[in-house]
Amino acid sequence: MPTDPRPVARRSHVSRRDFLKRTGWGAVGTIPLIAGVSRRRASAQPASPYPDWMPPSPKPPKRGKLITRASAWDPPVLDPRLTNSVGLSQFASLTSNRLVRYPFSDEAASTTDLTLKGDLAESWQGSPDFRVWTFKLRKGVKWQNVAPINGRELVAADIKYCYEQYAKEGVQAFTFQEIEGMETPDKYTVRIHLKTPNTMFAQNLAEPVSIIFAREVLEEDGDLKKRMIGTGPYVIKEHTRKVRLVLARNPDYFDQGRPYVDEYHILSTPDAATRLAAFRSGQSDILFVASVGDAAIVKKTTPAAVIQEYKTVQTVFGLALAQDKPPYSDVRVRRAISMAIDRQKQVDTLYGGHGILGWGIPYFYFQDKMPTAAQLGPYWQYKPAEAKKLLAEAGHPNGFETTLFYYEYFPEMSSQVQLVQQDLKRNLNIEIKISKLDYTTFYGRYADGKWDGMAWGFKTGYATGLDEQTYQYMHSKSTKNYWRFSDPVIDELVTKLRQTPDRAEQRVLTKKVLDREHDQVTRMWMPYDAGFLVWQPYLRNTGSLALRRNDGYGASTLARLWIDK
């Protein structure tokens, strides 16, 4: 199963329930549209009745028992070199470790706390020019006691080997090809030399997709598709594709006393209605729902359920334009389109008033609070008259015809696409022919980058670090720049950003990147709501952190979860 661009949202196929739900949303959404009534909100993200932070339990943790989760995702393969899939990450960061990691929910000061912590590394340091990074490993870390490794000690050579393999082939190659060379002066030290300075290199190693795998498995099997052996808190006890994955507590885990829960069962459940039913019947302990309305439905039938609003800090979807050719190469056309779209209407009708207007870099990287509508700049405002004037200036007074293709990552997306179509027809006389595609067709066409017209674009969902969010997604030379923009100012800013160690300066630069992006409308972000996590009431330490939903890419934090019953 491929990567879900939403942080860990459903990328399920259109289920029956989705269809019914969408029809329902469509009907509900149509009423205010027909009536011409739109609830205007001052803030970009109104409060929901659910907290966005679940503090850790003050009680002493209890050991034992098992948790179960009905999961939408199946891992396509177990090889982390070949996939960024959330299907793999939902358990890979429990079976395996990284050199460094972001805080777990019981360590974090807030949902947006991104202070790096040691995982396999005890300490780490960048050289003054940030071209050499030295990591000191924990001593006595053992691989899981499974053949062919049988619990041998993890050493620096394992890290070197692993990163070399990532650089050689697969989806992580771009990140690891930044490495010029590695040395292991002793068993517990890895020194990494980069081709260019990068103050944020350690963050890239903390991404959930940078796990350390066992060299013996790769050497024996030729790939990592069938076995995953790591150093993490859980060992794979059983894996039956499309049925279940059973993780059992690793008794040799270096963080002694943890994890608390003996077993974690992930049950393959592709249908959203079945996942909800599994939660209601107690067969599943964890549930994700996409909207505040869905959360209310769960609460009605399961009043004891604990619900956390998964903090929406960015958008991962938007309107992508073939901006390397006319008419979208003209910034006036892009600005006109952006101003002709009523984003607030999308928030109100599709997300029940709960959602953000849309920006593409997590806000805490450039300011403390969620940006207001005004802070997003003039071209993010709904100004149809100005938009029309601008399009006429660009030589299209009568609009034009174009195409848009998309894959429905979640039901609201289809309605969103149709609202954009209506806005652009009504305000600019732009006629859009929409094609809804299956995932592989969509992805193939989108990533190929040779399409014309418009696409409903995305950026991949696993990224946490600032370097990944800026340089790797936005630089014109990057292979992750799906949006087909090449802006020398942005190139310069993101390059400078990764060479800037000071946090305050980073924030200033990041804001400049965002402002430039919004001024040039390089990525036309659209409204978004990250959703809600629902837990059975007896679970403790369940808090999900921004960009790290703990049923997906942030699964490693489940090592701190415990059952209070």
Add this chain to the structure above:
Amino acid sequence: MYKYIARRVALSLPVLVLSSLIVFGLMRVMPGDALTALMGESGNVSPKELQKLRKDLGLDLPYYKQYLIWAWQMVSLNPGDSIFTNEPISVALKKSIPVTLELAVLALILGLVIAIPIGVLSATRQDTSSDYAGRVAAITGLSMPDFWLGTLVITFAAIWFRWIPPLGYASLWDNPWTNLQQFLLPAAVLGFRLSAATMRMTRSTLLEVLREDYVRTAWAKGLGERIIIYKHALKNAMIPVITLVGGQFGTLLAGTVIVETIFALPGMGRLTVEAILFRDYPIVQTNVMLVAVTLVTLNLLVDLTYAWLDPRIRYQ
């Protein structure tokens, strides 16, 4: 009769070849391939690397060569490996066929057990309240799509009884009780639609047969109602019903795709849908061919059953 069977088998070969060409062609016409789905997701796989992988998997060969290789694999009963997981397809099928087979057979049994008695009752008590009730139930069954009924069943079971079938899959031989819990509801959902069509057909054909001269003769002879209906009328009325059920088996197999997804059963339906989405050509092609062979065989069996039901039928 043997000649007839041999002729039918020979005639089914072009059908199978045509099916194989259609499925092979359709999969190639669809844009994207397995590597796009698997590797391309982060956009950082070089075209050179993708080209190498395509070569390794034989996806760069001309289509006719790919077809011949696959056809030979099918004939030699070795369908190859999944492009996506590298797992031998025979292993994947070994896991998924029993699931779908059990679901389809159970649905068939449930469907027939419900449909035939109600159909008989409706026909023999024509225009009474039980007839109306049976007909309403049949129309309801025909009107409700599997996905809707399945979703309703699982949702309301969870809300009212705080119970749904255990998620996952337990083999019938290893854990019959759990297996029964897992299969009964999905089979009932799947069987309900089948039972609706079968019930209507049973009713109408039985009504027709009951008006035949030989039935009137049987009544005139003073035979009992049970003997007339079950021994003389029903057997003859079953010929079109059997044809219908044979034809409906294909629909039943198609229905398993939805029902397996809703009830999270790891059968052929889910395997095929996932394979289509990820362009796992060998799995899709093999599964479609298996379904084609099953339907051809089933139609042959249906034809052969006619002679047992009606001794006047001769195969030439």
